[in-house]
Amino acid sequence: MSRSLKQPTSLKYLSAYSPQVQSQIQTMLDQDKLGAFLLKKYPEQHTINNDKLLRDYVMELKNRYLRKSSPLSKITYDKKIHVVNNALGLHTFVSRVQGSKLKSKNEIRISELFKTAPEAFLEMIVVHELSHIREKNHDKAFYKLCEHMLPDYHQMEFEMRLYLTQLELKGGIY
Template structure:
């Protein structure tokens, strides 16, 4: 089953549960029960404010977030789900920094909790470049259910791949 490639580092028993969920066509019901509706952050200004609020709550001493947007990527897993960029440039005697977050356009049609997990992930990169223990500790500090939401994000990718993403209709 090709979709299990997203779960290779998970324990065998969890992979078996995921395979069963997919094979028995219960993935869509899982999402309908757990996340009945998609997020309402379709406007770039609302999305920016949402991210800024999370950043201000947990990362007060980091530079200002300049831009957050949905961008077109060809495929959620072949491309990327989200990116963070940090650019520095000189402006006279001052060193200016710019922090941007770009989220995969397909995440416009996702549950709010899934989108929040990805935003938390990208914001954590403001403090930690690598996916190390400190990085995941910060993610869990910002979102206590981070690891479950990361798993659900991977399941969402499968849902979208199988053309079962019912959030696009709402």
């Protein structure tokens, strides 16, 4: 079987994409060109490197697009979130009864991996998690909301998957 028709097996972040796309990415990896491609497109990592700055960043996006949504009680980088568990960020909604009142809390946790990523990828993850405040499922309404906040959401998701592939197979770009 020729190389161009063979489906790569090491591209787990890109498994939903066509064999042709996976083959192109595999060729870039084989030729050590994926890192250079990403670095040219994203020459700098962001400087949002602590929980306070992350909270400010998330709240700015939330206030711009989801002003009337439920408040967020916690926003943090989390070193326990592992990409291998298919999670880059987590949105949790907890309801508790306190006396005669029902209290709810929304939390957003972003994988610590994104402390040293391009800002575009951090923004994509934040938009994804913020969208879960309104839309719990990954359905048409969810992705429509993601695209409302970030018009090139799907392209950013694809390139973020390229970034994760590069990190796992070849190492960081910065």
